[in-house]
Amino acid sequence: MIIGLDMGGTHTDVALLENGEIYKKTKYPRQEDFLESILIPLDQIMEGEDPLAIERVLLSTTLSTNAIVEGKLGKVGMVLEPGPGLNLDYLNSIFPVCFISGYIDHRGREKFSLDMDEVRSAGRHMKEKGAQYLGIVGKFSTRNPLHEKKIYETIGPSFSYSTLGHTLSGNLNYPRRIYTSYLNSGVWEIYKQFLKAIKYSLGERKIKAPLYILKADGGTLAGDAALLRPVETVLSGPAASIMGAMAxxxxxxxxxxxxxxxxxxxxxxxxxxxxxxxxxxxxxxxxxxxxxxxxxxxxxxxxxxxxxxxxxxxxxxxxxxxxxxxxxxxxxxxxxxxxxxxxxxxxxxxxxxxxxxxxxxxxxxxxxxxxxxxxxxxxxxxxxxxxxxxxxxxxxxxxxxxxxxxxxxxxxxxxxxxxxxxxxxxxxxxxxxxxxxxxxxxxxxxxxxxxxLSRVTTELTVVADTQERTLVVGEEGIREKIPSNFSKKDAEKVLFSYLRERCIKMGGDPSSPMEIIEEEEFNVVRGFYTSGKIIRLKGQIKPGIRGDYGA
Structure with missing residues (x-):
């Protein structure tokens, strides 16, 4: 049996499924106490049921969304490496910012190295500003995460949690990656405490089934995996209704x-x-x-x-x-x-x-x-x-x-x-x-x-540069050497291999259907000759209803 629970703005809905069909359901008015709004209807629907018969618990919650909307985020300091020609001073009115003077270019090449004294100074400045959490974002870190990793190694451990921008998305939109990283660190503590309380409460009720959290894309990820990217759980309520209606x-x-x-x-x-x-x-x-x-x-x-x-x-x-x-x-x-x-x-x-x-x-x-x-x-x-x-x-x-x-x-x-x-x-x-x-x-x-019923989903981006003989898997922070004759077919094999591994880490089924959703391939020209290719592929575990329930 499976427990599906959706916490909306007015009520919490809980359904108990057996063989893919709704076996029991209940609705409970939303309470001021967030945890109470979940546990009381959970107890109602589990009355007379064997907790050991539960295979999975899947939860859609407004926790992260509410924290953002109500301005209840943790104090986050942002360490940014924007590179030349980009003025982001307006961000100082939103959160504490330190700008670092290193630079990785759009091909992932290090053009200016980090000044480690400057990095350490940024860490001290954030502490003085009262920041407990950190966001570290370089403009082209999705092409090479070297600088983000070095900054984290130098100052990250002195903060409660740090988000590295390249881990959240392989897309290049720098302002959006900054905001995403900020929100991820900002909701981390409240999500951590919530996850701890939910896991404890399930244990008290002898429910030993794995816990999954619904995401905004209609997919899920394991509760512990969501602790690395809690921001992905925002706006999961609308996604739950879409997936439910389709089922x-x-x-x-x-x-x-x-x-x-x-x-x-x-x-x-x-x-x-x-x-x-x-x-x-x-x-x-x-x-x-x-x-x-x-x-x-x-x-x-x-x-x-x-x-x-x-x-x-x-x-x-x-x-x-x-x-x-x-x-x-x-x-x-x-x-x-x-x-x-x-x-x-x-x-x-x-x-x-x-x-x-x-x-x-x-x-x-x-x-x-x-x-x-x-x-x-x-x-x-x-x-x-x-x-x-x-x-x-x-x-x-x-x-x-x-x-x-x-x-x-x-x-x-x-x-x-x-x-x-x-x-x-x-x-x-x-x-x-x-x-x-x-x-x-x-x-x-x-x-x-x-x-x-929603399956675990995730995405990955692979960028291969055959002239530089490098391949980057942005979200995983992987940068490795490739031969000059590396092809799009080779890139597809690498993408699906890493995508399958990422799916398993997030609690998913490695046999879940995968697909390529974006692809680009163009020549690199030097003088009058083609000197290589840049191949960019984005793949995903297809959002949808779990295959073992035939929807």
Whole structure:
């Protein structure tokens, strides 16, 4: 059996799976105590079950996302090697920075060596600034991590944790790699304490199964492996709903996935049945990163969104002040409207009426008319956001988790609805969009299911320079010699070999499907002659549902 657990903004959803099917499920209101929000529903679903029968525990958590959004990061100092011609002084307003004067060029060649006295001075300066954690990022460290490693060896051990930029991504975007490294070190301590508490709590419950954490790209990695790159766990909630919806409903055409929660509605798109991808990396609280992630956009309206009258007009969301009035809350919500209309069968209708009556009186309509207005307005907001984000997608190249679709324009043919309030909105959303809305069996536990069934994923970048006779595996910090006749086929073999090893280190199955997602090959010309080639390949373990569950 497998436990899948998704911790959202309003509720924690837990599903217990047996033979790939949902065997039990539960939902628990989010508590102030983060750990309590996980352990109480875990205990509920494990009641009467044999803990030794659990094969895996998979968790999607908002822990890292919340730490970033709420500004609760550890104090991180950044040691940067930008090289000539790049002014990054603006970063001093965001975090403590020391600029180092060495330089590795775009081919991985050392042009200026490090001044080790300068490096040691940078370490002392960061200590004086109160930094407990370190980010070390060179502009072209993905081509040669020599300087990042030397800086770490010199000052890194005196800090609680250090992130080396080349380990997080093989991509060259330097500002994004700086921000990604900063956030990774910033969330490390809170993730470390969380992991320790979760592992202890599972042990107390005699659950000895391995723990996996969901990532933003819809894949997972082992809990201990995530301790090296906790930033990859941000925005895993939307990824969980996308993977869960795909597990529940087969779709081969363009489509929309709506995860309607208590606070927000997450909107995602499928191109020919494949989730869209953020090609450059996701953005978190204003930080543009190199974190791989599925395309998903929030809409600030959900079942428990606050409903107000502003200048005589209905305003729904984005605030949430607690549960619906029908469930003991103090503020009117769309859920109260659905209870009054009889669409939502749970909750107290009399309390819902009491919650909506002040709005109805102020507007000069009956409570029932106010419920109709709120219901229609909520559906309108969702559809308006779908159309806005669809326009955004179709205004630029369309990337899926597998490839760039040249000239593709999405034309959704159906909507897959998941989340507890989903049944209430199937009809109005379908009517307003003019396409069918599908409510798959198990829709209310889609997020937990997605977390439970997602396979371990990772990516690697290989750059071979046959003129320099060097090969670099950026994320692994490997730089080795190659012959001058090294070919793209040789690069593919090296890439897949290291990718398989990396997958195993992250707790994955070495037989997981691998693919090349980016490839470049061009000649190096000196004078009038070709003197070598540069070959760049990026490969990944394909995100998707675990093969042993046949989805």
């Amino acid at each position: 529940l409903e087969d779709i081969e055409e363009d489509g929309i996935i709506l995860d309607i929660g208590g606070t927000t509605t997450d909107i995602a798109f499928l191109a020919d049945g494949v989730p869209l991808f953020e090609p450059r990396g996701i953005e978190v609280s204003g930080f543009k990163t190199l974190i791989r992630g599925l395309y998903s956009r929030p809409c600030g309206v959900g079942g428990d969104s606050l409903v107000e009258l502003k200048d005589g007009q209905l305003k729904i969301g984005p605030e949430r002040l607690g549960p619906a009035a029908a469930f003991g809350g103090s503020s009117p919500t769309p859920t109260d409207a659905m209870v009054i209309k009889g669409i939502y069968k749970e909750g107290s209708r009399s309390k819902a009426i009491e919650g909506l009556k002040p709005l109805a009186d102020k507007k000069g309509v009956s409570v029932e008319e106010m419920a109709d207005m709120i219901y229609e307005k909520t559906a309108d907001i969702i559809v308006e956001n779908i159309n806005r984000y669809l326009g955004e997608v179709n205004s630029r190249p369309v990337y899926t988790i597998h490839e760039l679709l040249h000239g593709k324009k999405l034309a959704p043919q159906k909507v897959i609805l998941v989340g507890a309030p989903a049944p209430a909105f199937a009809e109005p959303v379908s009517k307003k969009l003019g396409i069918p809305c599908i409510l798959p069996e198990g829709f209310e536990a889609a997020n937990a299911l997605g977390a439970a």
